[in-house]
Amino acid sequence: MSEPFEPKIVAFVCTYCTYAGADLAGTSRMKYASNVRIVRLPCTGRISPMFILKALQKGADAVLVSGCHPGDCHFAQGNYHARRRWTVFRALLSFTGIPEQRIRFSWISAAEGAKFTELINNLTEDIRKLGPFEQYHELQTVIETQATY
Amino acid sequence: MTRILPKNRLDDCIAAWRSAGFSVLAPVRRSDLSRFEEVERSEDMALDLVLTERTIKDHFFPQTEPLIKYSIKKHDIDTQEMVPPERKRVFFGVRPCDASGLAIDDPLFGWDYRDEYWFKRRDNAVIVTIACTTSDDFCMCSSVNLSPDSTKGSDVMLRPLQNGSGWQVEALSDRGNALLGPISSILKEGSDATASTASVPVRFDVDKVMAWLADPASFESHFWKEISVRCIGCGSCTFLCPTCHCFDIQDEGDTYTGIRRKNWDSCSFPMFTMHTSGHNPRNTQSTRWRQRIMHKFNYYRGKFGVNSCSGCGRCTRQCPVDMGITETLQAITNLTK
């Protein structure tokens, strides 16, 4: 029998809130799914859409972007800018057929270790049900043979 | 009496070739684009097009192809060459200009160092050309010493019959002869008249053009700036050209595994010749356009004795700003009147 599907999830988080939240989850001995790979960045405003594409290119089944709640940004406005950007980028991905369920966004403060735990667990469960993002990963595998024409 | 391939036996013909181990590729129109693709039935073919938007070059020199797969360990390296498989292919319904394009590029890919990525495909392909009975405003084969029924690069030539019931068949090479073997029972003898070929007007005087380009004084002529002022520097003319052969080599992957690929590149792009230092020998669009024209009608001829243009006219047909080889060469012709 084949191994059960374990989703690969990449989380791009800001260092001041969500990363601290994840840290809190850890120090509080809260357990969350080990499917998530966390990439820490200074601010959600620093998270380029390229990161999401790269994560998908490298085999992620889902991507999480998370930062400070509106008004709490360490850089005052970074997450407001990010919010607009994600509104647009999410619509774009959805329009090109990359399911919204696979690209998630959240606000998690340094105090919300429990929310982080819950979110990761739920997301992992959701993606486990959805299955691997084969449609996209297939693009990477056909590259080896694709001399398209 | 000549041999005739009846149109209504085309499906049998495809079946015969397929059972002889050939894939049959023909012009198709799919997803709003005409191109050569493998077909199983004649109804999928789009044989009435003047020209497919994409050339058959795509199947010999693909827009992107893997060259070498690599994996790197600490003090060791594994490489695996990804040479294309030797697949027997028939290209049915090629236009004479596209077929000539292949023949024009052969010497380049064989120049001292043989490019097997080209020849593995080339050596296993049979080109069945259909002479043109229609043309459009951009066709210019007659201006580059070719014609709507030139046989250059073809293995079999089909000439449409006047009554539209089929094609007169002529084998032009051993490979072409061999291809007619499996369909010998389908071919019939006949003396039906063939339709007249398209009349493609001569749009410029290629001899005058070549003479002007060969003159060293022309190189720095103000002409190049004038003629290319509206060029936006995209690569559509080069990528749709049946003879443009420039490429880039790029690695994709990470430090451990990946693939080195050969991708189309275009002399229209500034990055094409940009040195790492920032110095760029061809740093303006006019010098890049000059390179393209010079390469096709002067340098290539000097090396391989043939102009690198088969007159398909795609460069003008598809140009976003209505430029192209025809206009430039017409202007040169007029310069030297």
Added chain:
Amino acid sequence: MIYNPFPMRVVSKREEAPGVRTLKLEFVRQEDHEFFKANYRTGMFGLYGIFGEGESTFCVASPETRKDYIECTFRQSGRVTTTLADADAGDIVTFRGPYGNRFPIEGFEGKNLLFIAGGIALPPTRSVIWSCLDQREKYGNVTIVYGARTVADLVYKHELEEWKHRDDVNLVLTVDPGGETPDWQDHVGFVPSILEKVAPSADNTIAVLCGPPIMIKFTLNALGKLGFNESNVYTTLENRMKCGVGKCGRCNVGSVYICKEGPVFTAAEVSAMPQCDL
């Protein structure tokens, strides 16, 4: 096949000048080495690379008289050279070549030699210099004129030291005005003007000239004034390359493909090229 490079092991690396490194490479496979030994002549170039980053073109800096290894010297500037610069002894890099034409050094026999180089262009010159010095008896007087922007930018400092102390080599070093250190004992000034002071007679002399385009331009003028015939002056050209074997279509200057017909040209050949395409 033609795009498949030889794996090469880094034997050692040396810091030549700020940002400039020399890698000494040895062949991993015997058959590759045999091929290289049979084909390499001084002046040829190769494509050095690292899988995952790409390939970069520079000359083979080691002479044809020493074919046990390949040396290459490069300035760290782009994606490939940055990674190559990080390679350590034992690492595997790649080499594709040798490609191009060569310096016809048999034709130099019995003649006086004048080598002129500027900055990072000493490596191609050095390949010829050692090819000749290793058979010193075949040639007449040897003069080397080498200039760089600053003292720090001089490459192959240990070899400069060696040449300085050889009495069968006349080494002239110069740095651009402002580039000298307090203890600098050699010339200060641009290569063309220093050359006019120190050059040997043009009679029976072959000049080999490598440097940045602007230096080449003025040095050719100076050589002309000194009475050198353009066909006795050799230089090497470089352009962006991808294939190295005349197919990828970018390295031509006018109708001349640097990778196939070059990189070594006489000054006469260079002046026949369209200058604005260089």
Added chain:
Amino acid sequence: MGIQEQYRSEAAGLLSSGAVKLVIGFGEGSTVERRRPVFVRTPAETERLVLDGGCVANLSTYLLTEGLLSDGKSVAVFLKPDGIRSINILAAEAQLNPEQVVIFGFDIEEGQVRALEGRKASDFAPVIGVAKAAGLSAELQKEAELLDQISAAERFEYWKDQFSKCIKCYACRQVCPMCYCRRCIVDVNQPQWVNTSSHTLGNFEWNIVRAFHLAGRCVACGGCDRSCPVNIPLRLINHRMAKEVLDAFDYYAGECAEQKPVLATFRQDDPETFIL
């Protein structure tokens, strides 16, 4: 006197008085229907200018030709409302000084050319206001909705099929007045964000990145869509982005030169329904 003759003589006047150094307009093309960009430097040459229903290209692209506007002199250009919006955006993004651009405004309705009042980009605010009020193209909306209605997996297959045709000739980028970066993200190789190869994955990345960079900046001139040699319906993806910024932020690109770029600004009460 028709609009073509009127603009020709006005252009000749501007050139002879030295008010502009160059007129960028349309001229006859290689076929009867085709119109091509022409560059007119002398009053006599204005005879070459043509203005009719075939003049659809957005010529504002040429204003960003390196060095063209650096001498502070003015250039006249023939523009439809979409082109005028481009000028506003380029001004807002500090790519040009709108004072240097003299606009011969026109619009095409059912194949007929109509002159637009004004010579400076700011004069056309009413025209753009009308365009905004009329809303985004209903035709494109219908096409895009067809895609919105199918499942994500089906949409993915649709775009996979379309993007697999892409040959990375970059005609879409080169023809676009908004793509003025000296070094495009796809040419950046340290690190190499977007695969330069034109395999389907690389094409996906390229087209997504370009569409994102155009979000809230595209004026739907259709240049990329027309110039695509392999007929990828880029209009749909750009339309979908325009609709998103209009619906979410009430943003219509290129309204005026003072308009802040949509992704360079924010409101505290921007919608965020999707954020957990």
